Amino acid sequence: MPPEQQTPPPQQQPEAAAHRSEAKPRWIERLHGLGPVIGLVLLCIAGTLLNSDFATVDNAMNVLTRTAFIGIIAVGMCFVIISGGIDLSVGSMAALIAGSVIMFINWAGPASGSPLLAVVMGAVLAIVLGAVFGLAHGLLITKGRIEPFIVTLGTLGIFRAYLTYFADGGALTLDNDLSDLYAPVYYASLAGIPVPVWVFVIVAIIGGVILNRTAYGRYVQAIGSNEQVARYAAVDVDRVKIMTYVLLGVCVGIATLLYVPRLGSASPTTGLLWELEAIAAVIVGGTALKGGAGSITGTVVGAILLSVISNILNLTSIISVYLNAAVQGFVIIIVAFLQRGRR
Amino acid sequence: MTSFTRRIALTAVAAAAFASLPALAAEKVNLGVSIPAATHSFMGGINYWANQAKKDLEKEHKDLKITIKTAANAPEQANQLQDLSTVTKINALVVFPFESAALTKPVAQVKAKGAYVTVVDRGLTDTSAQDAYVAGDNTAFGKIPAEYIVKTLGGKGNVVALRGIATTLDNERMDAFNAVLKGSPDIKLLDAKYANWNRDDAFKVTQDYLTRFKQIDAIWAADDDMAVGVLKAIAQAKRDDIKIVFGGAGAKDMVKTIMDGKDPRIGADVSYSPKFIYDAIKLTAEARLKGEKLPATTIIPSVLITKENAKDFYHPNSPF
Numbered sequence: 001m002p003p004e005q006q007t008p009p010p011q012q013q014p015e016a017a018a019h020r021s022e023a024k025p026r027w028i029e030r031l032h033g034l035g036p037v038i039g040l041v042l043l044c045i046a047g048t049l050l051n052s053d054f055a056t057v058d059n060a061m062n063v064l065t066r067t068a069f070i071g072i073i074a075v076g077m078c079f080v081i082i083s084g085g086i087d088l089s090v091g092s093m094a095a096l097i098a099g100s101v102i103m104f105i106n107w108a109g110p111a112s113g114s115p116l117l118a119v120v121m122g123a124v125l126a127i128v129l130g131a132v133f134g135l136a137h138g139l140l141i142t143k144g145r146i147e148p149f150i151v152t153l154g155t156l157g158i159f160r161a162y163l164t165y166f167a168d169g170g171a172l173t174l175d176n177d178l179s180d181l182y183a184p185v186y187y188a189s190l191a192g193i194p195v196p197v198w199v200f201v202i203v204a205i206i207g208g209v210i211l212n213r214t215a216y217g218r219y220v221q222a223i224g225s226n227e228q229v230a231r232y233a234a235v236d237v238d239r240v241k242i243m244t245y246v247l248l249g250v251c252v253g254i255a256t257l258l259y260v261p262r263l264g265s266a267s268p269t270t271g272l273l274w275e276l277e278a279i280a281a282v283i284v285g286g287t288a289l290k291g292g293a294g295s296i297t298g299t300v301v302g303a304i305l306l307s308v309i310s311n312i313l314n315l316t317s318i319i320s321v322y323l324n325a326a327v328q329g330f331v332i333i334i335v336a337f338l339q340r341g342r343r
Numbered sequence: 344m345t346s347f348t349r350r351i352a353l354t355a356v357a358a359a360a361f362a363s364l365p366a367l368a369a370e371k372v373n374l375g376v377s378i379p380a381a382t383h384s385f386m387g388g389i390n391y392w393a394n395q396a397k398k399d400l401e402k403e404h405k406d407l408k409i410t411i412k413t414a415a416n417a418p419e420q421a422n423q424l425q426d427l428s429t430v431t432k433i434n435a436l437v438v439f440p441f442e443s444a445a446l447t448k449p450v451a452q453v454k455a456k457g458a459y460v461t462v463v464d465r466g467l468t469d470t471s472a473q474d475a476y477v478a479g480d481n482t483a484f485g486k487i488p489a490e491y492i493v494k495t496l497g498g499k500g501n502v503v504a505l506r507g508i509a510t511t512l513d514n515e516r517m518d519a520f521n522a523v524l525k526g527s528p529d530i531k532l533l534d535a536k537y538a539n540w541n542r543d544d545a546f547k548v549t550q551d552y553l554t555r556f557k558q559i560d561a562i563w564a565a566d567d568d569m570a571v572g573v574l575k576a577i578a579q580a581k582r583d584d585i586k587i588v589f590g591g592a593g594a595k596d597m598v599k600t601i602m603d604g605k606d607p608r609i610g611a612d613v614s615y616s617p618k619f620i621y622d623a624i625k626l627t628a629e630a631r632l633k634g635e636k637l638p639a640t641t642i643i644p645s646v647l648i649t650k651e652n653a654k655d656f657y658h659p660n661s662p663f
Contacts, residue, residue, distance in 0.1 A: 053554050058554065059551075168387060171387075187579055265571065268381055268382050268384075269382060269543075311547075
């Protein structure tokens with residue numbers, strides 16, 4: 001997508017956006033995020049026609065709660081992709097963080113004598129670990145000057161292998177009483193909305209504010225559009241890039257601390273292919289894979305859209321189970337097709 | 344250099360002797376083991392038992408050397424088979440193939456170099472590529488749960504099933520399950536979806552089953568890992584209509600639950616222990632040390648695990 005056609009955030013500062021043009025009328029900008037929204041609405045109509053249970057509150061909450069993990073990660077991924085980077089390791093990172101947190105809580109529960117304290121510290125550890133892994137990525141990519149694709153391809157293998165090693169190839173499981181104490185973080189509801197959905201909404205709002213309402217957000221977009229220009233404009237490119245990976249790491253940490261109480265276990269299959277789902281959510285949501293511009297709203301809609309597809313497939317028996325992946329593929333391509341007018 | 348070529352020549356001679364003559368007693372056996380990496384709990388069990396076999400057998404037999412290689416996918420496994428053959432110079436192989444068709448040729452090449460080949464679990468498409476075949480019983484894996492569900496429900500009720508990953512092995516289990524249900528017209532199989540032998544996917548698929556079907560009497564989770572996700576989804580939906588959750592493979596936690604009678608829905612399981620890799624390695628190594636052959640096919644039977652016999656299937660040290 002050429003830079004001239006990007007949406008400038010409402011109060012665009014000239015310093016970081018010398019390359020942007022204000023020529024587009026407002027209503028065309030509005031069309032920006034509509035591709036995935038139209039897709040989602042059509043899917044929901046189809047789902048309701050196929051099975052009346054689809055449109056129940058319970059089912060909607062199930063789907064949104066499921067989406068929360070990928071959605072939260074996708075918000076962080078959105079920053080990385082807009083800045084022109086990529087992170088392939090998030091699924092493995094989530095698995096390793098989940099395993100580490102489980103081992104820590106199992107050890108800290110008896111050791112500290114306070115199960116509640118152990119669970120709270122475990123949750124904090126999840127976020128700290130995510131930030132540390134993200135920082136490592138950022139440093140290797142900026143100071144080490146290695147392509148993000150390569151760095152995170154390497155850590156994808158490293159993280160998952162270490163989890164497998166810690167779990168002896170089996171599963172790491174939370175002790176029962178600790179598991180019961182932690183369970184509400186996934187299973188409880190506030191005002192009829194499950195906790196993970198609340199967290200997802202909060203993370204998305206914060207992400208949107210950072211991207212569209214702060215200087216940092218504009219720097220991220222500027223670097224993705226044209227790194228050289230951003231450097232000449234005295235943007236601290238390395239620091240901004242490192243921060244995108246740290247933000248993504250924190251998002252993975254948050255997603256993981258919500259994930260652990262769901263099954264109370266981590267195994268080598270935990271978080272498998274989450275990286276592709278998160279990247280797909282970002283791209284389906286209208287962010288360009290080569291960076292420069294993107295939208296958090298689109299990313300959230302993209303993530304929901306992807307889970308709704310598999311939910312509908314589970315609620316019907318019309319389509320052969322062998323074709324499930326094909327249906328998902330078709331929908332992703334159709335949604336991308338709906339957006340192509342913006343190129 | 345010369346000693347190196349001499350070693351190659353010697354190995355070639357040894358291999359030739361091995362292939363043609365009844366080998367001498369106390370022949371050195373260099374055994375390669377090629378298995379999938381521990382990507383889920385069952386494979387974790389396979390890895391555990393393979394390493395256990397190496398430990399026990401190398402201690403017992405001075406003339407035995409075991410090399411274990413784990414691969415993440417079929418092409419990688421094919422490469423490792425080449426390495427075992429050319430670099431490690433194995434003269435016996437125990438292989439758990441990722442896929443039947445894709446690995447038939449690579450295994451045949453190892454055999455062509457004079458190694459004795461035992462194939463485990465998934466048969467090759469061309470059986471001339473192997474000397475012996477040791478397998479779990481996939482038909483019984485599907486048949487036993489179906490019989491148990493039919494009997495426990497008194498021949499009437501709604502059943503949903505979860506499937507693993509689309510493979511011949513999964514089809515075999517599902518077909519055997521369906522074949523039993525055909526005999527009970529009042530048992531309805533409402534649906535069977537793939538959940539990839541994965542706890543999280545099993546959780547999601549079960550959530551959607553529970554949304555869709557108001558009355559479910561039994562869930563065939565078809566794997567003890569998947570059963571974990573199934574039970575969580577049932578607990579979350581607070582449903583009490585499900586009378587049976589039947590897993591499969593005899594994971595230690597599941598066997599423990601049956602032993603202690605902790606959950607009325609989990610009264611039985613079907614064995615499909617990753618320990619058969621241990622048996623296959625042991626049988627192959629000991630036969631080759633004596634210069635003997637194995638029977639062409641050895642089936643490790645899958646049996647119904649209930650409270651009565653659960654303690655025979657409980658291996659607390661195994662990761663699975």
